[in-house]
Amino acid sequence: MDQPGFDVHIDIPGTTIFDGKQAMKGYALNKMCYEFNKAENRxxxxxxxxxxxxxxxxxxxxxxxxxxxDILAMIEAGGNIYYLAKLAGIFKLSVQDVGGMQTGRTTEEFKKFLKSQA
Structure with a gap:
């Protein structure tokens, strides 16, 4: 029995889907970002x-x-947002800043959007 979502690649315009192909593409980038868990590496x-x-x-x-x-370009280059979060912090970007970038909003617009969804 087929399970939806396991054999079909979903195309969401303007969105980079982090799948196995992207994971392989971004392995080196994500490995480097993992090292930023340590302050001395940052x-x-x-x-x-x-x-x-x-x-x-x-x-x-x-x-x-x-x-x-450019966090969005890093995602396109195979970066996983969970690993890129440490690198974004080095660039003085918050998760809300990145969320705004991903949705085409300013940081303030994104924060207001999040509050409106609660």
Missing amino acids: EAFKADPEAWMEKYGLNEQQKQAIRDS
Whole structure:
């Protein structure tokens, strides 16, 4: 018996679905971001981001997204938002900032939207 959602890729316009293909694409980026669970690694990254990107073997798309502080481009390059949250923090972006980016809203508009859904 087929279970819906397990054999069909859902296309949501403007949304990057994190599936197995994206996980493989973003493995190096997500592995690097996992290391940001430690404060000393976040500081080391801030001191020399290029060295960190090289150390983890990021591809040029991932590196450019980081250079541009573009979280949405990082997601497109295979980043998982749960790992990217630490990197977003390095860029002084909150989860609400990223939510706003993902929905085409400002941070304040996104916060108001969240409150309206409660």
